[in-house]
Amino acid sequence: MTLFLVAAALAVVLTLFLLLRPFLWKPRVSTTTHQQLNAAIYRDQFAELERDRAEGALGEEDYQLAYAELQRRMLEDSRQDDTVAAAAPAPKKTMLALALLVPLTALLLYALLGNPAGLNPPEPQRRFSVDEIERMVAGLAAKLENEPDNFKGWAMLARSYKAMGRLEEAEKAYGRAMKLVETDANLLADYAEVLALNAGGKLDGKPMQYIAKALKLDPDAPQALVLAGTAAFERKDFAKAADYWDRLLKQLPPESEDARSLGESIAEARKRAAAK
Structure with missing residues (x-):
C-alpha cells in the first residue's frame, strides 16, 4: 500500500498538468515554491522506498527500479523553468475550472503525504542515466511476460510507463494489473487518469466508471x-463537485x-x- 501511495503522489502532478495543459495560457508559478514542494515530496518518497525495502515489501530489483525512477523525476524537475507556455488561449469556462482545480494538486499531495518534515531531498546513492532506467523498465516488462500474475509488478510497470510519458503502454499495463486485482482505490484512480489522458482529457465514460468504483471502495x-x-x-x-471537494476538505487541517x-x-x- 505504501508503494501505491508513493506512486500516486508522482501521478498527481503529471496527471493534472497533462489534463489541463492544452488550456493553459502562459501561467507562471513561483520557482522557489515549486522547488520546495518537490523537495519535500521526493524526500518523503525516498524515505518510503527505504522503509518498504527494509520491511521486505519491496525486493531489491523493484527497489532499484523505483529508486531510479524517482531520481530521474527529481533531476528533471530541478531543471524545469518557472514558466510554462501553452499553444493556445483557454476559453473562459476552462480558465475558471483551472482557477478552482490547480490548488487541488497541492491539496492532494498534502492529503497523501501529510505535512513534510523537511525540504531537502536525500543524497542519492548513485545517479541513474535515462538509458539505465529504460533498460530496467524493459527488464521488468520482460520479467512480467514470464510472471503474468505478478500484480505488483504490473502496477509498478504501469506507473513507470506513466511517469515516462508512455501513456499507451501505461494503459495496457494498468489493464493487466486490473485483471488481477480490482480492489485498490488508488490503482483504480490511476487507471482512470491514464484512460482520460489517452482520451484527450475526457473523464466521462470509462474513466468515470473507475473513479466511481474507487470511491465505492474508499x-x-x-x-x-x-x-x-x-x-x-x-x-x-456544481453541487456534486462541491460535495466531492468538501469530502476532501474534511481530511485537511482546518x-x-x-x-x-x-x-x-x-x-x-x-x-x-x-x-442555476
Whole structure:
C-alpha cells in the first residue's frame, strides 16, 4: 500500500498538468515554491522506498527500479523553468475550472503525504542515466511476460510507463494489473487518469466508471475525489463537485492554507449551483 501511495503522489502532478495543459495560457508559478514542494515530496518518497525495502515489501530489483525512477523525476524537475507556455488561449469556462482545480494538486499531495518534515531531498546513492532506467523498465516488462500474475509488478510497470510519458503502454499495463486485482482505490484512480489522458482529457465514460468504483471502495480516496469533483464541475453539476471537494476538505487541517484555498473553490462551486 505504501508503494501505491508513493506512486500516486508522482501521478498527481503529471496527471493534472497533462489534463489541463492544452488550456493553459502562459501561467507562471513561483520557482522557489515549486522547488520546495518537490523537495519535500521526493524526500518523503525516498524515505518510503527505504522503509518498504527494509520491511521486505519491496525486493531489491523493484527497489532499484523505483529508486531510479524517482531520481530521474527529481533531476528533471530541478531543471524545469518557472514558466510554462501553452499553444493556445483557454476559453473562459476552462480558465475558471483551472482557477478552482490547480490548488487541488497541492491539496492532494498534502492529503497523501501529510505535512513534510523537511525540504531537502536525500543524497542519492548513485545517479541513474535515462538509458539505465529504460533498460530496467524493459527488464521488468520482460520479467512480467514470464510472471503474468505478478500484480505488483504490473502496477509498478504501469506507473513507470506513466511517469515516462508512455501513456499507451501505461494503459495496457494498468489493464493487466486490473485483471488481477480490482480492489485498490488508488490503482483504480490511476487507471482512470491514464484512460482520460489517452482520451484527450475526457473523464466521462470509462474513466468515470473507475473513479466511481474507487470511491465505492474508499469514499475518502483523495485522488479519486479530485477527479470526481473535476468531472462534476465539467458537466456543470456544481453541487456534486462541491460535495466531492468538501469530502476532501474534511481530511485537511482546518487552519491550513490548503484548506482555505479548497474552501474558496467549494464556495465558488456552490455559488454557481445556486445560480442555476
